[in-house]
Amino acid sequence: MPERIATVASRVGLHARPAAIFAEAAGDQPVEVTIALEGAPADEAMDASSILSLMSLGAEHGSKVVLRAEGDGADAALDALVQVLETDHDAE
Amino acid sequence: MTSITGVGVSPGRVIGPVLQMPPAVAEPAPGAGLPAGATAEGEANRLRAAAKTVQAALKDRAAGARKEAAEVLQATALMAADPMLLKSAVKLLEAGRGTERAIWEAAEQVAEQLKSLGGYMAERATDVLDVRARIVAELRGVPAPGIPASDVPFVLAAEDLAPADTATLDPAMVLALVTSGGGPQSHTAIIARSLGLPAVVAATGATGLAPGTEVFVDGAMGIVTPSPGEAERDLAAAYASREPLQPFDGTGMTADGHLVPLLSNVGGGADALAAAALGAEGVGLLRTEFCFLNRDAEPTIDEQVAAYKAVLDAFPAKKVVVRTLDAGADKPLPFLTDSTEPNPALGVRGYRTDLANPGVLERQLQAIATAAGQSQAEVWVMAPMIATAEEAGRFAGFCQAAGLETPGVMVEVPSAAVTAGSVLKRVDFASIGTNDLTQYTMAADRQLGPLAALNDPWQPAVLHLVKATVDGAASLQEAPKPVGVCGEAAADPALAVVLVGLGINSLSMSARSLAGVAAVLRSVPLERAQQLAALALGADTAAEARAAVRAELPLLETLGL
Incomplete structure (x- = not known):
């Protein structure tokens, strides 16, 4: 299964506005994407388009997370989402 | 359409369309399964x-x-x-x-x-x-809960507001609050005063006003008038063009220079700093519950010292009146009060908790004395819910043992007002808590909306008890002892004038009321305040007392108070 590791760039971590932006972007992808903290078992990964899941993930600034997806367009979706995670939305 | 009368809890006169706050969404029954036929x-x-x-x-x-x-x-x-x-x-x-x-x-x-x-x-x-x-x-298929969305400013009508509603209340969109429930101490009243919005509570019929109906709201007189006429439009226009209040300059006095220190009621260090910034001449009521509430066990003496010192440090060389723990009734504490009492307001509360749980009070006095020793403030200490001269004497003994020099009592129980002379022989000052004094004088639970009209400190019976307290203090052979007022009554500028006329020495209120009270007090010479006090004492009803005094204080109109 294609996967990517990304570092959370937002200073507040994956909360609040950054979480909303990421959840919305994940929901826009043609494939289902999951998210987990690096090192966590793959079967505990959560739906990346769920803002409530993202908030309970507890990813802070600098945390490494694993994104996974399968199917047509999985690689493009993952690349797009890595870019969202690695942008500091608070600095905009 | 006829006017709705309620209790005015925050002054101001406005006109606007009514929107109704939908009732809270009730929890679906726990056992509810799928309805028949549904998949x-x-x-x-x-x-x-x-x-x-x-x-x-x-x-x-x-x-x-x-x-x-x-x-x-x-x-x-x-x-x-x-x-x-x-x-x-x-x-x-x-x-x-x-x-x-x-x-x-x-x-x-x-x-x-x-x-x-x-x-x-x-x-x-x-x-x-x-x-x-x-x-x-x-x-x-019912309207969404919460404050309704609107494109134009509106008068919000509701049963009552909860603390959580404050967060979503936009003061730029809400012109006034009108509730069918609640009383002068309800959340609606507190929210309205903190936002400076006119408000009328206990206005039976408020929830029946059709959305969109234009109403006139008078938050001082407690009136809501649907389909306002020219007279109401003039009043609202006059309020809209009112003179802005000058900030309080830090000296409370009458027009002829009779000094009446204006103090603040505070519930913690942050409050105290805010009050000092608004000119408060000291603290007339430090509610020490703040360091006890939401706890399972008594805080340590060190914790208490730090909490009290934060308040004392905001008022160097100024008076700070510390009230000992007032738990019970609407402020239960698991380690101190019995929540199964049938009548908590008449139960083991305030000073009385020392009978059931000795030690907590003495440790608190020790903490207050330690904090006082580490600060520059002039610390006075008073006990809540004192009913007899014996209780006052016993409390003074505790204070002396802790090294606190100025013991006092709150006068909230009518018996303490009536026997103020005997009570004050044993302590150095009294502070009248008008909220509880009104509740006990009128035998009306202050948390009950339907009794809000009884819970009005303008009730002539309450004013007579204020006078009895002052007379008791003046009857002593030695120098008369000071009597202050802390409670919502002191924050009502018209009533503040009456209290000063009755002989009250200092007034303590929430800090945001200081400017209004100071301005009105300074417009009246002491002798005039005494005449107004006599006018209020002679009234047959609370409404008559309020109307008679307000009619003699035109500055209230000018300032929109």
Whole structure:
């Protein structure tokens, strides 16, 4: 299964506005994407388009997370989402 | 249409259309299963559709909101149709729960999870519960809960407001608050005063006003008039062009220079700093409950010293009156009060808790004395709920043992007012707590909306007890002892003038009321205040007393108070 590791760039971590932006972007992808903290078992990964899941993930600034997806367009979706995670939305 | 009369709790006169606050969404019955004929699949689709509708409505509101509010609303909109939330609700549906019950329980789990994470996440739990209420309202086909959205400023009518409603109340859109329930101490009253919005509570019929009806609201007189005429329009226009209040300059006095220190009621260090910044000449009531509430056990002496010192340090060389713990009735403490009492307001509360749980009071006095020793403030100490001269004497003994030099009592129980001379032989000062004194004089629970008219400190019986206290203090052979007032009565500028006329030496109020009280007091010479006091004492009813005194104080109109 294609996967990517990304570092959370937002200073507040994956909360609040950054979480909303990421959840919305994940929901826009043609494939289902999951998210987990690096090192966590793959079967505990959560739906990346769920803002409530993202908030309970507890990813802070600098945390490494694993994104996974399968199917047509999985690689493009993952690349797009890595870019969202690695942008500091608070600095905009 | 005839006017609705209630109790004015925050002054101001405005005209605007009414919007009704929908009632809170009730919890679906725990046992509720799928209705006959419904399928889990069909109900799951109905739930998803409702979630999408709520999400769209929240997104619309986000589009019209200011930046920060918009971000919160956008995040809340995402929660409304959150895939994880809906998935767990659908699982519960498949397990046989009713639709409303399924989303109710699923959101409950998520909220608990967020609460357990603490901090920012715990605060978001409230958003999840808000979204849940909206989805259930949508499923039931009733209006969404919360303060209604509007493009034009409006008068908000409700049964009563909860503390959580404050967060979403936009003072730029809400002109006034009108509630059918509540009393002078209700959350609605507190919210209105803190936002400076005119408000009328206990206005029976407020929830029956049709949305869109134009009303005139007079928050000083407690009147709501549908379809206002020219007279009301003139009053509202005069209020809109009122003179701005000058900030309080830090010296309370009458027009002829009779000094009446204006102090502040505070409940913690941050409060104290804010009060000092607004010119308060000291603290007339430090509510020490703040360091005891929400705890399972008594705080240590060191913790108490630090908490009290934070307040004392805001007022170097100024008077700070510390009230010892006032637990019980509406402020229960698990380690001190018995929640099973049939009549908590008449039960073991205030000073009386020392009888059931000796030691807590003496340790608190020790902490106050230690904090006083480490600060520059002039510390006075008083006990709440003193009913007899013996109690006053025993409390003075405790203070002396702790090394506190100025013991006093609160006068809240009518017996203490009537026997003030005997009580004050044993202590150095009295402070009248008008909220409780009114409740006990009128035998009317101050938390009950239907009794709000009785819970009015303008009641002539209450004013007579204030006078009895002052007379008792003046009857002593030695120098007369000071009598102050702390309580909402001191924050009403017209009543403050009456109290000074009755011989009250100092007034303590929430800091935001200082400027209004100071301005009106300074417009009246002492002799005139005494005449107004006689006018109020001679009135037959609270309404007559208020109207008679207000008619003699035209500055109230000029300032919109």
